[in-house]
Every structure is written in structure tokens, then in C-alpha cells.
Amino acid sequence: xxxxxxxxxxxxxxxxxxxxxxxxxxxxxxxxxxxxxxxxxxxxxxxxxxxxxxxxxxxxxxxxxxxxxxxxxxxxxxxxxxxxxxxxxxxxxxxxxxxxxxxxxxxxxxxxxxxxxxxxxxxxxxxxxxxxxxxxxxxxxxxxxxxxxxxxxxxxxxxxxxxxxxxxxxxxxxxxxxxxxxxxxxxxxxxxxxxxxxxxxxxxxxxxxxxxxxxxxxxxxxxxxxxxxxxxxxxxxxxxxxxxxxxxxxxxxxxxxxxxxxxxxxxxxxxxxxxxxxxxxxxxxxxxxxxxxxxxxxxxxxxxxxxxxxxxxxxxxxxxxxxxxxxxxxxxxxxxxxxxxxxxxxxxxxxxxxxxxxxxxxxxxxxxxxxxxxxxxxxxxxxx
Amino acid sequence: xxxxxxxxxxxxxxxxxxxxxxxxxxxxxxxxxxxxxxxxxxxxxxxxxxxxxxxxxxxxxxxxxxxxxxxxxxxxxxxxxxxxxxxxxxxxxxxxxxxxxxxxxxxxxxxxxxxxxxxxxxxxxxxxxxxxxxxxxxxxxxxxxxxxxxxxxxxxxxxxxxxxxxxxxxxxxxxxxxxxxxxxxxxxxxxxxxxxxxxxxxxxxxxxxxxxxxxxxxxxxxxxxxxxxxxxxxxxxxxxxxxxxxxxxxxxxxxxxxxxxxxxxxxxxxxxxxxxxxxxxxxxxxxxxxxxxxxxxxxxxxxxxxxxxxxxxxxx
Numbered sequence: 001x002x003x004x005x006x007x008x009x010x011x012x013x014x015x016x017x018x019x020x021x022x023x024x025x026x027x028x029x030x031x032x033x034x035x036x037x038x039x040x041x042x043x044x045x046x047x048x049x050x051x052x053x054x055x056x057x058x059x060x061x062x063x064x065x066x067x068x069x070x071x072x073x074x075x076x077x078x079x080x081x082x083x084x085x086x087x088x089x090x091x092x093x094x095x096x097x098x099x100x101x102x103x104x105x106x107x108x109x110x111x112x113x114x115x116x117x118x119x120x121x122x123x124x125x126x127x128x129x130x131x132x133x134x135x136x137x138x139x140x141x142x143x144x145x146x147x148x149x150x151x152x153x154x155x156x157x158x159x160x161x162x163x164x165x166x167x168x169x170x171x172x173x174x175x176x177x178x179x180x181x182x183x184x185x186x187x188x189x190x191x192x193x194x195x196x197x198x199x200x201x202x203x204x205x206x207x208x209x210x211x212x213x214x215x216x217x218x219x220x221x222x223x224x225x226x227x228x229x230x231x232x233x234x235x236x237x238x239x240x241x242x243x244x245x246x247x248x249x250x251x252x253x254x255x256x257x258x259x260x261x262x263x264x265x266x267x268x269x270x271x272x273x274x275x276x277x278x279x280x281x282x283x284x285x286x287x288x289x290x291x292x293x294x295x296x297x298x299x300x301x302x303x304x305x306x307x308x309x310x311x312x313x314x315x316x317x318x319x320x321x322x323x324x325x326x327x328x329x330x331x332x333x334x335x336x337x338x339x340x341x342x343x344x345x346x347x348x349x350x351x352x353x354x355x356x357x358x359x360x361x362x363x364x365x366x367x368x369x370x371x372x373x374x375x376x377x378x379x380x381x382x383x384x
Numbered sequence: 385x386x387x388x389x390x391x392x393x394x395x396x397x398x399x400x401x402x403x404x405x406x407x408x409x410x411x412x413x414x415x416x417x418x419x420x421x422x423x424x425x426x427x428x429x430x431x432x433x434x435x436x437x438x439x440x441x442x443x444x445x446x447x448x449x450x451x452x453x454x455x456x457x458x459x460x461x462x463x464x465x466x467x468x469x470x471x472x473x474x475x476x477x478x479x480x481x482x483x484x485x486x487x488x489x490x491x492x493x494x495x496x497x498x499x500x501x502x503x504x505x506x507x508x509x510x511x512x513x514x515x516x517x518x519x520x521x522x523x524x525x526x527x528x529x530x531x532x533x534x535x536x537x538x539x540x541x542x543x544x545x546x547x548x549x550x551x552x553x554x555x556x557x558x559x560x561x562x563x564x565x566x567x568x569x570x571x572x573x574x575x576x577x578x579x580x581x582x583x584x585x586x587x588x589x590x591x592x593x594x595x596x597x598x599x600x601x602x603x604x605x606x607x608x609x610x611x612x613x614x615x616x617x618x619x620x621x622x623x624x625x626x627x628x629x630x631x632x633x634x635x636x637x638x639x640x641x642x643x644x645x646x647x648x649x650x651x652x653x654x655x656x657x658x659x660x661x662x663x664x665x666x667x668x669x670x671x672x673x674x675x676x677x678x679x680x681x682x683x684x685x686x687x688x689x690x691x692x693x694x695x696x697x698x699x700x
Contacts, residue, residue, distance in 0.1 A: 259688070290626060
């Protein structure tokens, strides 16, 4: 038994850390900051990853990937997330849009989309949530109506859509049939964002720029050729996406890095409050390690079997950790942790981490939904 | 990463599980509370026949894994035998207990002619002497009054080994509490439907499951470090803290799911709850374990993807 990285994984980590150090500008805080510098740095970094055949390393060789092991893929996610996800919005295309198209797409869809995702020339957004369908995704209402032999008209609204203003493509869920159960009659469309009738409106939020948008579809024309998977059976695709998405973000890696950096700021005197801070920090080191191990358990189980309870349990542990670490970081840094200027410690990372952590238990399925999935798995209620 | 257990260790776990269930499982624990002599008459021959006394976790992966899984199988039915203390000792040597200062009582000390106490505060080791038979108390059913004796030589890795094996014992008990809670939530109807269909109950089941899985994963990780020789005291106290917090979460949520029935003597969760309290409090409770963890992190650092270095002042 060993939980240590094997040689290939530890070599990959070193290589990625070197690339990050050599290629990301000092003070890089991710792609989604005010101005264009973050985006440009992320685009450059993606090109570097593509040159080194690392961008699509998780993909199968037949689709231009490197058949990386599940543990190499995990290491890549960890190193990226721990360094402000320098792939920017591309992680979405790489982690689940591409794999979904491989799994459910036609040869034409694969030929059209996979190379563009692989060389980071296309950006995707996820058109899932609606004003009346958040955690209850299957209640979506965006309507796709037949308008010709192989044409559809898409009408409705999506909300909370990250990166919609940057994206060229939308992975869109639409209602094509209302007659059966709500999980039936959903269809996935791959729609270009510049098609007439698509309007994006940004939503300012505490997360920062580009994270949240509304997207309106006003009789947008789509074709049968743009349907991913089978008509009316989009729920199968959604389940595939959610399993990839929930496992896709290695929040715990960022938390481990923050905790490691935070150790430098811990007081070392014998005051009770100093001892309390050191104890709280030490406790979160263990919780971070445990959350990572729970993710590893989940990753290992997806290699052999579908385990929704495992993914949800790991995600729950990770998102709660995210919030605990952010709260502790503010405690340790005190007033300085609030500030976002050049004088703030840790490149003002802590205030941003705290704001972002607020969304951890909401995005990609709320913690309530994750708990529901865990409980269903425990009581053997079939997942829907 | 190689997460699989050795097949021999899994076979051993299955043998222990079957043997203990064959003797009544938790019923045997209830019976031994009423008549502590059952430990000698029924359990000693069983423990000896299973070969626990020959296992030494220091002898490599298979033995360490067998010790851990054996402890877990015994923990599932809170077997009234000091298996963790026995497994923490080198094969055939007196059982090893962990203490913090001078202990007043220790579990099952009447079953052995001699025992050792390792003080977690300074690593010193002394004889541990029992002062009579079991003196049952509600939260310490097999406690025996004791005192420290002469200094003794400490077995290698006694503290880390004891902590890891204790974690497996507790994990076994928590697995039972978890499965009993989930089964009850499905069977029990209130307001014309199974209580498992209520969000409040689902929330508790999820938290209970998460706590148990957290302990399972961290115990495996720490055991692997113990096997490869890299386990530190910081690793051990981190595991013990998780063990205590997981047990608190599982037991509290299990009781809420089970309601009044879970408090009754006839219910296994009640038995599990009281039999875990000793291992959760001795040698250190949650707050003291957390403090010990912080002290060792300062002295040794902590191994993560981005490791924490030892603090200069503590390491000096």
C-alpha cells in the first residue's frame, strides 16, 4: 500500500511547477481579473501547455491526448488549481466538454470541436442553470421547438453562466419534450455564441469579473447536427458531465498551498490566542490532507465503477474545507487579510480566496444536493 | 499510488469478522459486561486461535495491514478484549497502553500479567499494573484501576502504531453505526413515508458517511506511512484528531437518525457509543490532541502537496 506519487506523477508535478514558475507573470491571480492581462497570460500558458502536449494529456490518444493515468490527471488539476488555474476557462473544455463530445458526439462533431479545444482556440460556457432550475437541473424550461425539417428554435434564459462573455460555444441544455418525466425530453445542443438571438448580460458579483452572466436565447436557430447524443436523452449526458465536473476542480490543492504559505504568518508566542491559531491551522492541515484523500478515493472508484456517492462526499468535504481555510486565513492575517492592494500579504490572495470560497458550496451543485446524493447512495435509492 | 489491501490481510479480516459474529458479535460484548469472566472463557481461546498474538505490525506490509484490518473487524462489534493494546506490542510481548501522565484506569488490564504504559507527553515507558478486577462504570465498562510501575524499555513505534490501530478499531465501530443508521432510515416510517426521504435525515446520513469515509482514508494513508517508515507524531495526532471528530460526528448523527431507540440498551449503537468513549478520551481528548498536533507540526512540519516546514523556534 502506498499513497505516494509514483515516479511519473512526481516528475509531472516538478515539470508543471517549473513551467508555472517560468511562464506565469509575477503576481498572476488567474484569468478572471479586471483588464485583459489575466486572459492573455492564461492564453499564453495554454499554448505552452499545448506545445508540451500537456493541455490534453488526460484525453485518449485517438483524440490527440496522451492517455495520462488518472493520477497524472489529478496532479495536473491540483497544480493548476493551486496556481490560480492558469488554463482560465479552458479547463471546462478540457475536463468535461471534450470528454462529453468524445463519449456522445458524432464523427463530425468530434472533428469540429475536439481539435479546437485541444489547441485552446475555443472557449466554452455551460448553459445549464436557469432562473427556475438551479440545483433541480431537470426542471429546465429553455424551449427547443421544431421549425423545419432539421431545424430548431431555441428560446429561453440561462443564468449563472460563467465565462459566457468570453465563450465562442455554449454547451446548452434545452427542453424538447414536455410529455414525460422531467428527466426525459432534455436535449443537448452545441451552439455558437455569436449566432443571432444570443445575448449575454453580465452579473456583477462578489466572485469578480466574468464569473456570472445571464444568457438569453431569442428564437436562436439550431440544427439536428448540433445535438449532442440522442434527442430527448440529454439527462444521460448531463450525468456524465456532472460526474466529471464535480471531480474536476481540485480546490483542496489550493487550500493546501494557502495553508502552507499561511504557516509563515502564524504567531509563535505563547499567548492563548496564538496557540489557538496554531491549533486551528494544524487541524486544517489534517482536514486538507483528508479531503485530498477522499478525492483520491473518488478518483480511484471512477476508474472502476460509477460511484456518485463517492464523488459527492469528496466534493462536500472539499468545499467545506475551502470555506474553513479562507476563514482561517483571514483570522491569521487579521486586518491585512481584507485588503486587495499591493501591500496586502500573499499578493492579496486571501481576500480573493475568501470571496471565491463563498461560492464553493453553491457552484456545481449545492452542498445540500451533494448531501442528498450521498444519502441516496447510502439508502440505495436509485440515482436519477 | 497503490490503494489495494494485501489479499492475506483481507482474508484475515474476513476470518476475524466471521469468528466474532459466530460468537454473537455485539451480543457477546453485552454478555461480557454482565459477566466479565466470559472474556477469559470465550474470547481468550478465540483470540489465540485467530493468531492475534503472533502479529507484529513492525514486520512489513502484510502484517501491518492484518493488524489494522483485524482491529477494524473486532471494532465492528466492539469486542471486549484489548486487541489494540495487544497488537501495538511486539509479538508475544505485554500489551501497550498510551497514557498522559498518571492514569487512573485502563481497559481490560485484569486480563494480562503485565502491561506497558507509554507516556505520550515525553515518550517514556513504565510498567502498568492493574489493581484488581474490572470495576465497571457506565462510560468505562471494562475499566480496571491501575498504577504506574518501574521504568521499562519502549517498543519501537509504539505511539504511532497504537494510534493507527486505535483508529482502525474505532473505524470498525463507526462502520457498524453507519450501516445501522442507514438501514433504520429506510425501514422506519413517519408521516407515512420512510424517514430516509426527509431532507433533515438525509443531511445527517451524509455527514455521518462523510465523517466515516474521512477517517477510513486518513487511517489508510497513515498506515501506509507507518509501513514505509515515514509516519511522524504529527501524522499520528492528525489521525487521532480525525478519529475523535469523526466518532463525534458519526455517533451524534446516528443517535439523531435513530431517535429514542438508539438510546436503549437493546440497540447496538448504545453499546458502541459507550465502548468508544474510553479510546476517544484516553490518553488525550479532542482539544489536547489538537494541541499535541500543533506542537508536532511546529517541530516536524507537515507533509502536504505544499509541505509546511518546521517552525524554527520549535525545531531548535
